[in-house]
Amino acid sequence: MTLFLQASLIIWALVTLLWIWSIIIKNVSIVDLFWGFGFVVVNAFYVFTSGELTTRKILILVLVTIWGLRLSIYLAARNIGKGEDFRYQEFRRNYGAERYWWVSYFQTFLLQGLLMMIVSLPLLGVSISDHPGNLNLPDYVGIILWLVGFAFEAGGDFQLSRFKRDAGNKGKVLDKGFWRYTRHPNYFGDSAVWWAYALFSIAAGSYWQIVGSVVMTLLIIRVSGVALLEKTLKNSKPQYEEYVRKTNSFFPWFPKK
Numbered sequence: 239m240t241l242f243l244q245a246s247l248i249i250w251a252l253v254t255l256l257w258i259w260s261i262i263i264k265n266v267s268i269v270d271l272f273w274g275f276g277f278v279v280v281n282a283f284y285v286f287t288s289g290e291l292t293t294r295k296i297l298i299l300v301l302v303t304i305w306g307l308r309l310s311i312y313l314a315a316r317n318i319g320k321g322e323d324f325r326y327q328e329f330r331r332n333y334g335a336e337r338y339w340w341v342s343y344f345q346t347f348l349l350q351g352l353l354m355m356i357v358s359l360p361l362l363g364v365s366i367s368d369h370p371g372n373l374n375l376p377d378y379v380g381i382i383l384w385l386v387g388f389a390f391e392a393g394g395d396f397q398l399s400r401f402k403r404d405a406g407n408k409g410k411v412l413d414k415g416f417w418r419y420t421r422h423p424n425y426f427g428d429s430a431v432w433w434a435y436a437l438f439s440i441a442a443g444s445y446w447q448i449v450g451s452v453v454m455t456l457l458i459i460r461v462s463g464v465a466l467l468e469k470t471l472k473n474s475k476p477q478y479e480e481y482v483r484k485t486n487s488f489f490p491w492f493p494k495k
Contacts, residue, residue: 241283241284241287241288241362241365241366242355242362244283244287245280245283245284245355245358245362246351248279248280248283249276249280249354249355250348250351252272252276252279252351253269253272253276253347253348253350253351254343254347256268256269256272256347257269257342257343257347260342260347261339264322265321265322265326266322266326266329266330266342266346267317267321267322267323267326269346269347269350270313270317270323271310271313271314271317271318272310272350273309273310273313273350273354274305274306274307274308274309274310274313275306275307275310276306276350276351276354277302277305277306277354277357277358277361278302278303278306278307280354280358280361281298281299281302281303281306281358281361281365282299282303284361284362284364284365284366285298285299285365288365288366292370292371292372293371293372293373294364294367294371294372294373294377294438294441294442295364295365295371297373297377297381297438298361298364298435298438301384301435302361302435304388305384305388305391305431308392309391312392312395312399316399326342326346329341329342329345329346353453353457356449356450356453357432357450357451357453357454357457358450359439359447359448359449360432360435360436360438360439360444360447360448360451361435361439361450362444362447363438363439363442363444363445363447363448364435364438364439364442364444366444367442367443367444368443369441369442369443373441374441375441376437376438376440376441377437377438377441379437380434380435380436380437380438380441381434383430383431383433383434383437384430384431384434384435386427386430387426387427387428387429387430387431387432387433387434388427388431389416389427390416390420390423390424390426390427390430390490391423391425391426391427391428391430391431392427393415393416393423393427394415394416394417394422394423394424394427395424397412397414397415397416397417398412398417398424409475409477410477411475411477411478411480413481413485413493416490417485418485418493419485419486419490419491419492419493420485420486420487420488420489420490420491421464421482421485421486421488422464422467422487422488423490425458425459425464425488426488426489428454428458429451429455429458429459429488432450432451432454433451433455435450435451436448436451459488464487464488
């Protein structure tokens with residue numbers, strides 16, 4: 239609990255500074271860039287302040303750092319210089335610019351910080367464990383699951399970015415590569431990565447902390463990921479209906495004929 243509270247204070251301070259910066263530049267979208275990096279900070283704090291470094295701690299330090307930095311760098315390259323995301327623009331219109339500056343602190347920045355701490359519970363589970371740090375079967379399954387998830391997430395993002403750079407693809411639907419097997423390879427990959435962290439937590443003897451992976455998956459599928467994007471794409475791309483009929487929504491599988 240002490241480690242969790244200390245990490246929470248660090249995240250609170252960082253999201254508050256980020257909020258102040260968002261007011262100066264009038265762009266709440268910068269909070270999205272912090273999502274991956276925030277987990278790198280939290281996990282590094284857990285690993286280096288929880289006692290002896292073990293093989294499992296070093297493993298999760300490396301994997302979380304790779305995952306988090308890749309995500310933040312990708313979002314920064316995609317979003318910087320393109321203005322505020324349409325979601326936050328809509329919030330700004332609904333609340334009014336004269337009061338959205340303080341509403342955004344609670345609605346967006348503090349909320350993201352809270353969700354980050356809940357989702358990061360499997361990382362805490364690994365670091366607070368008093369079990370031996372030697373790897374066992376759940377760890378090896380977790381490594382395989384992480385590799386699969388990271389390939390889908392990073393590979394899907396790369397393919398989508400390349401697809402969008404081609405002006406000839408405007409209005410079209412990407413249905414090649416990872417996108418042939420699932421309509422949301424990046425979201426599936428993200429969820430798989432977090433279930434890999436859950437397996438590391440279980441291997442360390444920390445069980446209830448996998449609630450963080452459950453919350454992450456629910457967020458991806460029901461709240462800010464799949465559900466929101468599907469609604470937008472169905473309204474903006476006529477070809478998307480056909481893509482929906484032949485391609486699995488989340489879990490990868492071969493296209494329907």
